[in-house]
Amino acid sequence: MSSVELQKITKRFKYVTALEDVSFMVHDREFFVLLGPTGAGKTSTLRIIAALLKQDSGSVLFDGEVVDGLTPADRDVAFVFQQYSLYPTMTVYDNLAFPLRSPLRKTPEDEIKTKVEHAAEILRISHLLDRKTAKLSGGEMQRVSIGRAIVREPRMFLMDEPLSNLDAKLRESLRVELQHMQKTQGNTTLFVTHDQIEALTMADRIGVLNEGRLIQVGTPVDIYDRPATTFVAQLVGTPRINLLPAGRENGTIHVDESLLQMPAPEGRTLPDKLLVGIRPEDISLNPTGQFNGTVVLTEPLGVETIVHVQSGERTLLSLAPGMIHLQRGADIRFNLLQDRLHFFDETGKRIA
Amino acid sequence: MSDFYEVGPAEPVVISTRVDKVSPKARREHNVRAAIVIAIAMFCLLPIFVMSMTAFKTRSDAVSAPPKLLFKPTLEGFVFLFTERALVPPARAQELLASDTTDLSLFERVALSSGQEITGPSDYVGRLKNSLIIAGVSTIFSVVLGFFAAYAFSRFDVPGKDDLMFFILSTRMLPAVVVTIPLFLMYRQFGLHDTYQGMILLYTVFNLSLAVWLLKGFIDEIPLEYEEAALVDGYSRIQAIFKIVLPQAMTGIAATVVFSLIFAWNEYAFALMLTSDKARTAPPTIATMLGRGGIEWSAIAAGSLGFLIPVAIVVFLLRDYLLRGVTFGAVRR
Known part of the structure; x- marks a missing residue:
């Protein structure tokens, strides 16, 4: 397995800039997730690494070596596409054997057989080997395309939203399997998704991409607990973070259009106008709480319940453990976990 | 029950x-x-x-009105189609037919019974062979060239793509007959008159526009991801085309083969003008099959029957692909 490094990659299409000065590094054996909304440039990044797309400027390095001049075949990466990646005219076996039969590798047929059967076993698709791919279900198809990636030992795996076309149950189980496989085999993996749950659950490190720019790179904990911008803060976490415009007067922060106020944390210089971010789980309902509000709506999810609490003109989302039932319009008291608040300036940048 | x-x-x-x-x-x-x-x-x-x-009718049965449904079948038409004949005096013919000693073939007997003697084979078989070569080779050329052109138009950023595609189509807009005389003069000048090369070139060019347009439509339908997957899997673009695109484009290729072949096979006006003997194809030959004192309808019918067979065979061989083409676009993907 290899490491891959992107140096100042820029790619412009006719009307849009897909990537602007993107640099990051995926270490050997690392599971790196690129997270971002549709159109952020995630797929372009993968395609540039695989040489399916040529960057306008910047370089791609494998193990510290520039590979810009190499063809897709020579870069020796495995690509798992979102869809349409299985050859419809071939059986599952031939699909899996296809990369091994490449003129670059020239694997003898009996060795191909061993490798294909081994990969099929790992992915539990041995019983499908003789089928035509058109007759497979969505989950089976995606297993086969992952299988096609693991039959050979590529320098790295590039995965372009491989789970997003699957139903929720299947996505969950395949997510666990992928993670297990990556950890046991130690594959360098660059995984693209718009699903923050996939990113948080699987990644060693996450890179957040928006409108062609890399906004933050960090471990899931970094990204969740110390989001660099309001965009990142809103991208990860469900229910999403409460972002409240606020003003600072001396040592106190007043949330606009609400009765919420809190002491400004010591040792930090905050501007007069700012945005306060509060994760729903950091608002705890408590009969002796410091603040009061009214219940607007409850959404019981089983493990926890989302409570919409109105304070002044603002509605906050709060996450309470278990199933709780609250009357609409009931008064309620709650606390804020002061040391877990996030502060952003007016442009959305995190303040230290 | x-x-x-x-x-x-x-x-x-x-x-x-x-x-x-x-x-x-x-x-x-x-x-x-x-x-x-x-x-x-x-x-x-x-x-x-x-x-x-x-x-299978005799001369008189073939032209009788109303058409006869019941008649005595004869091989006269086929004999006239495949042979050159000369008249023999009726008495001599009777004599030859009566004598069992001479070894007369079936064809000779049929000819003699209508008062003729076979002098040699006709040019029908040779002309059919010309048709096979010219139509076959030009079809192969137009489908192969058309496939690569269509692939390029479908997959690459060809500068002025739309204009070029329109230009290709525009070669079909002028009625062919209009250019026969200039073409005739040109072919005379370049020594292409009455040659295989000339006819193959003409039919290839004529079919190419159709082939490019038809095949581009089919190739456009094949998602790009398949080829990209193959590129990443260690294949070159050419290998990806042959291993991935070609099998999936078979429906379109079969349709294009049939269309091109039928055009080149049936083409009459150019063949009549631009060929005389060596490269003359079957259509003008059959249509101008004159016997003694009139048109030999039964021979023409027999010739047309033989003319049908090669195209029927090709369509039969390609039937699976063509049928899949009928449902093209209706399948879940």
């Missing part, structure tokens, strides 16, 4: 492999539909039926 067969199931079944499970109403409807299809097919096949009949 129970009365279930007559009554049918409680709930009508529309399609079943078991005859006794299909409701009488559905069966009636099925029969009506089948009858309509058969009637249409009969109507369409009528000319071919008449042609086949005419091929």
